[in-house]
Amino acid sequence: MSLTIADDGSPVYDSEETPLLKQHKKTPLPILQIGIGLILQICEPICSQSIYPYINELVSTLGITGGDERKVGYYAGLIESLFFVTEAITVLQWSRLSDHIGRKPVILVGLTGIMLSILCFGLSRTFVTLVISRCLCGLLNGNIGVMKSLMGELTDPTNRAEAFALMPVTWSMGMSLGPLIGGSLARPSDRFPNAFSAEFWKEFPYFLPCIASASIVFVVFLVAALFLKETVPKRNARPKRPSSPSPDCTLAEAVEPPSSHEPLPLQKLLVFPVVISILNYTTLAVLNISVNALLPLFFHMPLDMGGLDLEPVTIGYIIGVYGAGTGLFQFLFFAKLVRRFGPRRMFVTSLSAFIPIFLMFPVVNIVAKTLGVSLLVWVLVGCQLVLLFFMDTAYGCIFMYITASAPNKRSLGATNGLSQTTVAAARAIGPALSTSLFSFSVERNILGGYGVYAFFTLFSALSLLLAVRLPHQIWAESQELDG
Template sequence: MARPSHAGYCGDGDASCHQASSAIVMKPLDGSAVNANDSIVVVEPNPLPRQQLFLIWLIHASQGFQTTMLFPMLVFMVERYGVPGVGGRAIGWRAGLLASLFPLAQFCTSMMWGVVSDKTGRKPWLAFGCSVSAVSALLLGICTTYQGACYLRFFGGLLNGTLTVTKSALAELCDGTNQAKGFGILNLAWGIGSVTGPVISGLLAQPCAQYKIRNCPSILKEYPFLLPCVGAAIFSIAGVLASISFKETNPKFLSTSYNRISDLGQIEDQQRQSQQAESTEDHKEVELTSPSCKQKLIVLIAADERSATKHLMVSEACASAECGGSLSRKADEHHVSKSTRFSWIDRNVLMASLCYSMTGLIFIITDELFPMFGAASESVGGLGFSSSALGLILGEGGVVLCLYTLIFYPKVSRRLGPLKCFRIGILSTVPLWICFPVSSFLGNAPLLQWCLLLACMAARSVSACTCFTGVLILVSNSASPENMGAVTGLSHSCCSFFRAIGPAIGGLVWSYASGKHFFMHQFLAWDFVVLLSVSTYGLSFYLPPALTQPKRVTLRIEEPTEHPRS
């Protein structure tokens, strides 16, 4: 790449020329236009640590399983518990309330878990959260009352901050070059967990009645929902083992020095020579090249900078051991001490969190709505499907999600970027929510009905991966490294609140729609979700393009003390 002239960098209107004299600004060598907020032009993606990524995948998938495995058996559980005075339409809102308690509890504590993991590390709270999931799942399997199930779901979410911590840990493993792949795999983990959960619960719940087993074990007769809960507990125990093997990612608990850059001394010599030869110029150029680093940067260093410590702003892509260098990955304590406790909550954080929350609301409502719509009798506009049939449809969506995430999404993300992916993904859900209730008119053509449902579920998986992964990257990019856990906790807390009210809203809307008798009344609940999707698409235009790249990290270059030569 040819280096542009010095004038090309510090011409009129160049934002870098208006920085404080102590700042160091990086520019690309190819002379391309650079945004004032950008610090580096990425040449090629950095590889992600496979073992760490797999462990995060396993932990996150176990939480997806734990969160959604209740959906196919919710209605049957409420009926089994035999709540006095509950029947017909009242089952819908009670089932929605039970589903809402887990995310409602996480709304109360997610931000706390993020802040705690910022201060004490990610690893211990991953293991603790997975342990809580395993215990609460087993107790739910042997619960025989509606009130007991409500208590277990609430406290199981209250003491579990795993979702917040896994997102924070992944954000620390990724940089601007590989975010799409990293968060795509995280979304794949959630998708697989949230699909296998309903599938397994649909297939294993009430085995004696569902499969008409003659000599069914008495324990399964007494506890018909035990098997799905045991499956969730086993998955959570696997998450505990993965947490124990996981390596800490919080920068505060990592070694802060890296391998020395061989030509750092040359850089310092070039700077001193340039200052002596051209003392009248405001800025000097220094070329930073390291054999082990895949980036090559032009650094504009203020000529009047005389302090022993200089702050070098780079992206996380170059803050790795393979880049080398005596760089300290430490936050500027002077600036941190001056900041207020909640100074990290800015407009970008709030808007990204709101879009993430609205996306979560949309999909949690449909997660709740589809099983209710599918299990409802045809007389009230439903499909009259069994829990196993619903589980198979959801399983097909999981297969599509795997294929799309692993094969197609990285290419789509590289071409469009996270912001466009989010917008396209959320807008593409609008026709899907209309097509789902259309299937209720195809009861006399079961083959066509199944084809439509499978196509809709496959398209839903594609849309979910595209918009969820995009908005997760936007949330991550709105956070500074030292506040990653807090921002992730805030966004997950907001999303948990929306996910808490989502099932209740879905249950209430379906209860209202199923009680009507006019033509196409079953469309009412789905039309409500259409309005939410359109509203979220509109909100996406308040997200700035700057969120497509991660915030820069402050690294300190410690200059050696000069000794007089003998």
């Protein structure tokens, strides 16, 4: 019996035999554990995104730019990138460690690291202490790869699209809550003078959003510590593979090869499915993190420097709408679109949305210079946000490819760790590169100050050449069905 995948992503067989996937239908999702796994993913975006509404203002108040607003982008981008630089150093080690000792202890350590770092960030009054707090968060946080492994182990090919459709939803919730917290609670002594009149809030004007973010992480830590179940089996508890599938066994159990009980060495992970999936994830991450860094900078900078000159609270609301809209779009449409068009077609189409997204930045600024920040400007910003909603569909698709590319199940953590290492390195480059190019374009008047957008439009077009190398068929579907 052979298997092919139709354009709509459904399996097509050339045999009259009943395929294993049809025998088992769609496996019900373990709702409680999936729910906890999804909640875990909300912590990092809340803590990382909460600084975006005020980070450029904070840099301006530190006195490190010498009063030159055009240099804000250099330092803000550096601070935003440091988390990913240090995460790239340790995320693979954390993920490989989770293959051996389990996902839960590594996740709990990561949550502790996030709490400590965001509290330190709020208490920082110098550029050096800001740098140290961001580095601390990256070094201790290996959760992003481990949580993807956890979700992969809680699902199988029959229900993975539904579960992975929810991953961007919770991530987007964090992206929505983070900026809302940061924009609404920054400088509380100015915005809420009656409740926050103490000198402490004037001395540390950005501590309130930090402690609010840390409190959310603490609640999630307690939930994980009490209710999260370990998904990595004990090394001395190898299940025996039945000679033929039992009617009561799950699809994953029926097709699991004996070799899936031992983690593979790192060099054996570098096979084509893993490499091509990781490369596409990396290009997606570079483009996305660059947009995320450019948006608040674009909104903050004066009109004559290529921005919109908006207040931090307004910036927080806009980025919050971006996060909420993305989550709602993924929840309503991701699984349906993937089943209708297939993960490859959806990934390529979603990635292509970056081209108009970057081209709209100079258009919005030109309209604002001509007509002011008018209704037309907000309509154009809204169109840009809608494109961003659709673009985020690419994440669920590439997560499915990465999960399926792991050579065996006990190497899933290492595979996700390897992907997060390269992506963390790329994300470390993205904010610093994009914000620095913004400042460089404005300072040197490259293409009228819009040179940064020309660069990323070209990069977006070139990334499609890599995206089309992904196969129409996800590897694990044929491997597990033929297993």
